[in-house]
Structures are given as structure tokens and as C-alpha cells.
Amino acid sequence: MKRTAIILAGGRTGPQGVNRALLRVGGVPLIRRQSLALSPFFEDVMISCKSPETYEFLGLTLVKDEFEPDEAIIGLYSALKASETELNFCISCDLPIIHLELIRYMLRLAEKWPAVAPESDRGPEPLYAVYHKSCEKIIGESVAEHRYSLQEMLERIGANIVTRKEVRIICGKMNALYRLETPEDIEDLESMLKAEED
Secondary structure, eight states: OOEEEEEEEESOOOGGGOOGGGOEETTEEHHHHHHHHHGGGOSEEEEEESOGGGGGGGOSEEEEOOSSSOOHHHHHHHHHHHOOSSEEEEEETTSOOOOHHHHHHHHHHTTTSSEEEEEETTEEOTTEEEEETTHHHHHHHHHHTTOOOHHHHHHHHTOEEEOHHHHHHHHTTOOTTOOOOSTTHHHHHHHHHHHHHO
């Protein structure tokens, strides 16, 4: 089954007015690292964003959010609407680690479920998840009703949640669902990636 990877770059800058997608890890913009890791595994990699001109340097499919306000669910809806494949892996640029084993596992589950999301200590992660193209309809209804909660969206879709225990078994010591909150977190991220390589 053909599949697309969607990187949600959003529109808002993070803490300290920094665009986290463009923070550099090992000298490479974070969003380029994500796209390079995903490209061999997906037929298409697209960037969902408010300002496509910011990401033209990537040479990828760029999808501008269709509506205001600046909510992640709108970026997800816009990208699913633009996607031409049945399966779509969605990842936010502030969830920087591409763990292919976890992604493969979710794609396998998605053969029987409309959506699959892993669980972290924060709860289900709707922005590190697999969605069928058919989810576009329900997500579009949520947007039209101004219901922007991603957790509520997962419930409405009837997503399969990969438990924290399952995630730990698949990912081992790697914190695959690590969230980048501030520019200072880049050092922690680089340390984690280096430890994994060693």
C-alpha cells in the first residue's frame, strides 16, 4: 500500500520566538533531518505549513494550511486532503526522532485500523501517528465544528493506541517520542542520538 509522510511545520514559532523546524542538529536543520530519514521509506514526503516559502529549500511537496486559526488539526486536515495515498504517517517537527521500527509497527496496525497513535508519558501522540486517507472526512467535520482537540479527534476516529509498554519494547532505551520544547533541548537531543549511534 502506497504511503505518504507528512511533517507538520505549523506556523507558530516556539518559545523565545524560534522556529523549531529550522533549529540545527549536527549542523543540519531539524526538518531536513526528518525528511531525509523518511524519504527512503515513503513514496512522498510533504510539509504542512503556514508559510511554504520558508521550506522551499527542501525541494519537497509543500501544503499550505487551508484555514485559520493556527491549530495543528488544520495542518493535518490540509495535508490529508492533499495526500494521494491511502496511508499517511504524520509527525510534528517538535517530535524530532524518526524511529522506523515504531513507524513500521504502526503502519502494519493501520491495515486494520483507521488511525494508529503511540502513547507517551503525555498520553496518546496524535502528531506521531498513522492516518488513513478516509480520516480526512471526520477531521474535516471537527474543523468545521471548531473542535480543535487532537485527543478528541483520535477518539472520534476510533484510533488504535500503541501503549507505552509496547513503545518501550519496540524502541528500547531510545525515547522515540521526545519532544523538543526549547532551543536548549537540542543538546539533549544530540546526546540521545549520539548514544544511539554508539
